Amino acid sequence: MRVDRLLGSMGYGSRNEMARLGKAGGIVLDGAELTDVSKRIAVTPDLPSRMEVDGQPLDPPPGLVLMLHKPLGMTCSHKEDGALVYDVLPDRWRRRDPAISTIGRLDKATTGLLLLTDDGDLLHRVISPKRHVAKVYRATLARPLAGTEAELFAAGGLVLEGEDKPLAPAALEVLSPVEARLTVTEGRYHMVRRMFAAVGNHVEALHRERVGGLALPDDLAPGQWRLLTPDEIDSLFA
Ligand code: URA
DSSP states (O other): OOOHHHHHHHOOOOHHHHHHHHHHHEEETTTEEOOOOOBBBBOOHHHHHHEEEEEOOOOSSSEEEEEEEOTOOOOOOSSSSSGGGGGGGGGGGGGGGGGOOEEOOOOOEEEEEEEESSSSHHHHHHHOOTTOOOOOEEEEEOOOOOOOOOHHHHHHHOOOOTOOOOOOEEEEEETTTTEEEEEEEEOOOOOHHHHHHHOOEEEEEEEEEETTEEOOOOOTTTOEEEEEEEEHHHHTTT
């Protein structure tokens, strides 16, 4: 891909701006100034270790996946008012094409593991109910569990209010009278909250602990994010 096109698609600036930056010595590839930005290069994952723009390593090229420890109060949207999950990323990343989107959504009041990517195929593979990628939530409830919820959720077939299609089976592990871990393979709107509402309870706090084989790492504080390694991406489907 042409260097000016690559950098433009990563939000660094227009073709003209990249041409000026190249001429001024602001683009370095494999230790040498790259002054002709029409040069074509292979877009490989190791490019950030070989290329600098304005003295900084190149941003991750297209095909990235990252995880965010979503804090309370941030919305998974590109355009709503208030704090958005995309606000935690570098400004330039908003101008990337393909754009970075969340893989599914977490409610404003839900915390925990949120994945983002610019890879549409990967996004669909994670959210497709056919793939059975587990999403594991820890729910804190307003009222003690009745004791019948695990069997009901495991049987599948529960129909949420306003829907026709029954839910797939889901696994409930009771952690305390008012706390449970729920594993689901679908991603319907407000699904966990609505499942507990369907059994006469109310979710007070909801935290996603895991997606597939990938757990939210203990050292990732709320609001922090980092790129996934190739092994971590594979572990989503493990
Ligand atoms: N289910 C919900 O109700 N909310 C979330 O954020 C995720 C799953």
